[in-house]
Amino acid sequence: MDLLRTLLAKDLKRVRRNPIPVLVQIGIAMLLVLVIGLTFGKQARSGSGFAPIKLSIVDEDKSVFAELLQNAVTSKEFAEYFDTQFLEREEAVALINENELSAVVVIPEGFTDAFLDGGENAPPFELIKNPAQSLYPAIVEEGMNVLVTLLNALARNFGEGLRQWRSILEAEEETDFFSTVFLVSSAIQEAREQLEGVRSYLSPPLVSFESTTRDDGRNEEEESASFNVYAFLFAGMAGMFLLMIANSATSDIYREARFGTLKRFSAIHGKLHVLVVEKMLLVIVITSISAVVMFLGGSLAFGFSWLNPVAVAALTAAYCVCGAGITCFIASLSGKERRADSINTIVIMGLAILSGTMVPVDQMPALIRDLVSPNLPPAWFIGTVRELQVAGETVDWAGVALRLVLTGLGLVAISSFIFHRRMLKGAAA
Amino acid sequence: MKGAMALLEVDGLHKRFGETTAVDGVSFQIEPGEFYGLLGPNGAGKTTSISLICGLLKPDGGDISVGGKAFWSDPKSARQLMGVVPQDLALYEELTGRENLEFWGKVAGLSPKDAKSRATELLESLTLSDRANDAVSKYSGGMKRRINLGCALMHRPKLLLLDEPTVGIDPQARVNILEFIRERVNEGVGILYTTHYLEEAESLCDRIGIIDHGKLLAEGTLADLRSQIGHDQLFVIEGAFKDVERSGWSDFNDSFRVIQETDTQLVVAASEKRDPADCLKQLLALPVQLENVTLKRPSLNDAFLALTGRDLRED
Numbered sequence: 001m002d003l004l005r006t007l008l009a010k011d012l013k014r015v016r017r018n019p020i021p022v023l024v025q026i027g028i029a030m031l032l033v034l035v036i037g038l039t040f041g042k043q044a045r046s047g048s049g050f051a052p053i054k055l056s057i058v059d060e061d062k063s064v065f066a067e068l069l070q071n072a073v074t075s076k077e078f079a080e081y082f083d084t085q086f087l088e089r090e091e092a093v094a095l096i097n098e099n100e101l102s103a104v105v106v107i108p109e110g111f112t113d114a115f116l117d118g119g120e121n122a123p124p125f126e127l128i129k130n131p132a133q134s135l136y137p138a139i140v141e142e143g144m145n146v147l148v149t150l151l152n153a154l155a156r157n158f159g160e161g162l163r164q165w166r167s168i169l170e171a172e173e174e175t176d177f178f179s180t181v182f183l184v185s186s187a188i189q190e191a192r193e194q195l196e197g198v199r200s201y202l203s204p205p206l207v208s209f210e211s212t213t214r215d216d217g218r219n220e221e222e223e224s225a226s227f228n229v230y231a232f233l234f235a236g237m238a239g240m241f242l243l244m245i246a247n248s249a250t251s252d253i254y255r256e257a258r259f260g261t262l263k264r265f266s267a268i269h270g271k272l273h274v275l276v277v278e279k280m281l282l283v284i285v286i287t288s289i290s291a292v293v294m295f296l297g298g299s300l301a302f303g304f305s306w307l308n309p310v311a312v313a314a315l316t317a318a319y320c321v322c323g324a325g326i327t328c329f330i331a332s333l334s335g336k337e338r339r340a341d342s343i344n345t346i347v348i349m350g351l352a353i354l355s356g357t358m359v360p361v362d363q364m365p366a367l368i369r370d371l372v373s374p375n376l377p378p379a380w381f382i383g384t385v386r387e388l389q390v391a392g393e394t395v396d397w398a399g400v401a402l403r404l405v406l407t408g409l410g411l412v413a414i415s416s417f418i419f420h421r422r423m424l425k426g427a428a429a
Numbered sequence: 430m431k432g433a434m435a436l437l438e439v440d441g442l443h444k445r446f447g448e449t450t451a452v453d454g455v456s457f458q459i460e461p462g463e464f465y466g467l468l469g470p471n472g473a474g475k476t477t478s479i480s481l482i483c484g485l486l487k488p489d490g491g492d493i494s495v496g497g498k499a500f501w502s503d504p505k506s507a508r509q510l511m512g513v514v515p516q517d518l519a520l521y522e523e524l525t526g527r528e529n530l531e532f533w534g535k536v537a538g539l540s541p542k543d544a545k546s547r548a549t550e551l552l553e554s555l556t557l558s559d560r561a562n563d564a565v566s567k568y569s570g571g572m573k574r575r576i577n578l579g580c581a582l583m584h585r586p587k588l589l590l591l592d593e594p595t596v597g598i599d600p601q602a603r604v605n606i607l608e609f610i611r612e613r614v615n616e617g618v619g620i621l622y623t624t625h626y627l628e629e630a631e632s633l634c635d636r637i638g639i640i641d642h643g644k645l646l647a648e649g650t651l652a653d654l655r656s657q658i659g660h661d662q663l664f665v666i667e668g669a670f671k672d673v674e675r676s677g678w679s680d681f682n683d684s685f686r687v688i689q690e691t692d693t694q695l696v697v698a699a700s701e702k703r704d705p706a707d708c709l710k711q712l713l714a715l716p717v718q719l720e721n722v723t724l725k726r727p728s729l730n731d732a733f734l735a736l737t738g739r740d741l742r743e744d
Contacts, residue, residue, distance in 0.1 A: 006535045010521065010528075017523040017564070260517030264580070267483045267513040268537050270504050 003269075007278040008285070011252065015286060025245045026290050030298065032237055052083040053136045056092040056104045063112035096128060102136035104128040105144065118155060230302035235385040238294050239319070239378045240352035245290045246323035247330075247344045249283040253419070254337035276328060276416035280408075283324035291316045308388045311397040315388075318401035318408075319381040325411030326351075326377065332415035332422070355379035360386075377407050434497055436461050436510075436588050436619040437482065443490035444477055444643075451477040453643035454491070459619045461587065464611075466634030467623040468733065474643040475623035476516060479592050482621070483513045495588065509538070512586030516593045518573050519580070522566040526557055526576045529565060534583035544583065551579040555609065571602025578606060582613070589613060591622045595629065607633060627729045637729065639736055646736040655727045658698055658735040662705055663688065663727045666695045666712055668719040684711060688727075688735045696731065 015022065057073070059066040073084040087095070092104040106126035114122035127144050129137035253276070256262040265275055295316065299305055306312045330347050334340030354368060355361070355378035361369055373379045380400050387395045435458040444452040452474045459465045467475050480486045482493055484504050493500040495507040520529050527548050534544035552558045555575040565573060578594055591610065595603040607629065614620055624630055630637050631651055638648035647654060655661060664685075671692040675681065685708075689696040699708050705724055712722050733739070 003536065006532065010524070010532050013528070014521060014523040259521075260515045260519035261521065263480075263485055263515055263517075264513065264519040264533070265536060266485055267511070267515075268508055268533075270484055270508060 003274055004278055004281070007275065008281055011278070011282045012285065015249075015282075021248050022245060022286055022290060025241055025248060026293050028241065030294065030301065052079065052081055053103075053139060054083045054085075054101045055140060056085045056087045056095065056101050058089045058092050058104060058106040059086060060089070060109045061107045061111045062109075066107055066112070069107070093128065096130050099130065099132050102130050102133050103140035105140070115151065115155060122155075230298070231304040231306070231389050232386060234295075234298045234302070234304075235382050235389070236352075236357035238291065238298075238316075238385075239355060239382040240348070240357045241294070242287050242291055242316075242319060243323050243326065243348045243352060243378065246283045246287045246320070247327045247348055249286045250279060250324065250327035250331050251337070251340060251344070252282070253279050253328075253331060254340055258337060272420045273416045276412065276419050280321075280324040280328055280412045283327065284320045287320040287323055288317060291320060306389065308395075308397075311388050311395070312385055314401050315381060315384055315397055315404070318404035319377075322377045322381070322404040322408035322411075325408030325415070328415040329411040332418035351376055351378050356382050356386075377404055380404060435459060435494070436463075436496060437621065438494040439478075439482060439491070440493075441491040442478065442481055442488055442493065444481055444486060444488055450643050452481060452488075455638075455640065455643070455645045456491075457638050457645065457648055459588070459621055461619050462614055462617045464614050464620045464622060464633055464635045466630040466637045467621065467640055468625065468627070468630045468637050468729070469623075469640035470625055470737075470739065473640045475625075475640060476592055477643075478640070479513070479590050479621065479623060483511055483590055484508060509584070510587045512581035512584065512589045514578050514581045514589065514591045514594050516596060518577050520565050520573060520577055523564060525562050525564055526568065526572075526579075527552060527561040529576055530579050530583055533580040537584035539584060547583050547585075548579075551582060554612075555579050556605070569602075571598045571605070574598050574602065574606060575609070578609065586618070588619045588621070591620060593623055593625070595624070595626070603629075627733070631729050639733055641737045641739075647732070651729060654729065654732040658686075658688065658727050658732050661726060662699065662708075663725050663731055664697050664699075664708060664712055665721075665723045665725060666697065666715075666719060667693060667721040668695075668717050669693065670695060670717065673717055678715065680711065681715060684708075686735070688731055696734075698727070698735070 057066075057069065059070075070086060072078060073082060078084070085092075085101075087104075089104075089106065092101065095101045096104060104127070106128070108123040108126065111123055111125075114120075125144065125148065127141060129141065253262070256265070256275075262272075262275070266272060269275075295306070295312065327344065327348075330344050331340050334343045353359075354364075354372055355376045356364075356373065357378070361373045361379060361383060364373065380403060384395060384397050384400045388397060437459040439458065440456045442452050442455040443450070455474070455478055457465065457467075467478065469475050477486065481488045482495075482500075484500060484507070487501075496510050498507065500507045521532070524532065530548035530551055531541070531544040534547055535541065539547060548561075549558075552561045555578070557572060557575060557579075560568065560572065565576060568576065574594060578591075581589065589610075594610075595606055598606075610620060610622075611633070622629075622634065634651070636648060636650055637654060639646045639654070647657060649657070669692075670690065684700055684703075685697040686700055687695060687697050697712075709722060709724070713719065727735075
């Protein structure tokens with residue numbers, strides 16, 4: 001026990017004097033969460049997902065259609081998703097170049113006339129996308145596809161009615177009240193008759209759904225925390241970066257081999273088991289400190305709270321033990337330091353991705369979702385932390401934590417045996 | 430040379446790595462207070478021999494006894510008697526010199542208090558007291574070598590295994606380290622010293638073993654090794670030896686052994702102890718254009734050359 005304490009004290013002193021590698025790993029994890037979080041916008045805190053897409057509409061048509069569109073885009077529902085400005089073409093293009101807009105939609109001159117005349121000769125809309133962005137312009141393009149499909153459907157099915165409406169809307173001469181009422185009435189009647197023809201398709205639908213939100217008694221603040229995209233991302237990122245940090249700490253065994261201290265230790269003590277166990281303790285201590293910084297710092301920095309902090313803390317501690325086991329095991333199989341570095345990075349990235357770091361396991365192909373991910377310790381951790389954030393008290397986190405600890409201890413026992421055999425065979429470690 | 434109670438006894442040591450035989454039947458022993466040098470080029474099997482002796486590797490054959498007991502019957506006690514100075518600087522660069530010494534002392538079983546006092550003592554002996562609290566990363570090569578040596582001495586071992594402890598340092602630092610090691614020998618510590626520096630082996634070692642390709646080719650005192658090759662005399666003949674066919678020089682071939690040959694020089698030793706004047710007379714009569722013939726005392730390098738056919742300095 002004294003020897004274990006001596007070894008651990010020595011290594012912690014070394015880490016304290018050179019903390020940069022660990023700090024860099026924590027920093028990268030925080031930065032990635034920040035970048036991804038910012039991509040989804042500040043509203044990620046309240047769970048609404050995307051920041052409004054900055055869009056400009058250039059109205060070269062100067063017609064009633066543009067006026068209708070203007071009213072539509074300034075509605076509250078639309079404004080939640082699109083921050084729309086009506087600008088001149090030059091001004092809009094300039095803003096695109098400055099990366100201030102995601103896309104510009106140009107309503108071409110003569111569009112309304114052509115559309116209301118049946119749409120056959122309608123000039124096309126123009127969509128100018130910001131090349132510096134990928135996601136938001138694509139969303140606008142999809143939206144344009146929907147709009148164009150809708151307008152085409154209108155023109156094909158209500159062509160005659162559109163002309164009638166046009167004459168009503170654009171009537172410049174003074175018409176008496178009764179004539180106007182007659183025109184509007186007959187237009188409505190015609191539209192009603194046309195809709196009657198497709199009634200069986202439209203109403204009532206054969207299949208329907210209702211959308212309800214389960215009332216679980218949580219207040220708004222709790223609900224906001226549970227759906228917070230940062231918290232969701234954080235669980236995955238932590239799952240991966242804690243393994244990375246564990247790997248970095250574990251590779252200290254190879255540094256000891258490179259500097260000859262491993263041989264010197266072995267020449268004094270013979271067996272390496274105590275050293276491997278000490279390295280595992282070191283990994284647990286370092287990853288635990290990193291986890292505290294990441295989870296506490298993350299929730300403070302990104303404004304979310306863990307619904308069940310005790311469970312998250314216990315799971316994280318268990319995951320640190322498991323991470324130490326996983327990285328020790330991989331290191332023991334890898335042999336040489338350089339090879340170990342490459343193999344460990346690939347294996348950890350693979351484990352992390354298959355465990356749902358980036359994409360939720362539910363969204364993965366069936367083979368991975370059903371056969372691979374359920375057997376991966378990082379998936380146990382990431383999945384349970386995310387579940388805890390949604391389902392709170394009802395998740396069986398203690399069982400998962402126990403499984404993580406037992407897996408970690410088992411892997412350390414195997415890896416210490418492998419390390420010892422390698423040393424006696426004359427390998428570097 | 431077998432004493433009643435050798436500190437280290439190695440008998441018929443064998444080690445293979447796959448198809449390569451790294452150590453092939455090596456046998457020697459070291460008495461307390463004896464400085465034994467294992468001399469050989471890189472890859473000769475010196476480091477593997479040390480690794481086998483200190484238990485880092487398990488031998489495929491042969492026996493190792495430390496303090497009269499078979500190593501593998503009680504490896505813990507055997508390791509307690511030994512201090513190993515690896516060729517690498519086996520130090521933690523982030524820690525200070527003192528911290529390194531104390532750490533290795535504790536690993537070797539000293540209490541924190543004993544480790545502290547022993548570290549102070551060694552820092553003094555190694556003339557590093559004034560830099561004791563600096564990180565090792567800030568030390569010069571020579572200072573690192575001294576601390577590396579000190580770490581192996583923390584638990585006062587009776588047998589010190591030194592694997593090329595002076596590699597890559599300046600002459601002054603080397604002298605300091607060698608003096609320090611000599612002092613340990615005077616205290617009764619037995620030393621196994623591997624090196625490929627001839628001068629070190631010549632000036633330091635009580636006995637020398639010459640090892641090449643895993644085999645111990647010869648061992649003995651410097652005088653023993655010299656006499657083995659040339660009865661204390663070597664003849665250096667300078668002349669035009671290129672394209673000369675020596676097979677017809679039957680008298681020469683019966684009377685001399687060629688230690689080294691080039692196009693312009695032959696180094697030869699008399700096969701039997703003879704009067705040097707007779708030898709010179711015979712050499713001057715050789716049917717070849719000679720420029721010079723000189724007589725010299727054989728060096729360790731000549732011994733190495735005679736045994737291996739290679740110049741140690743070439744490695």
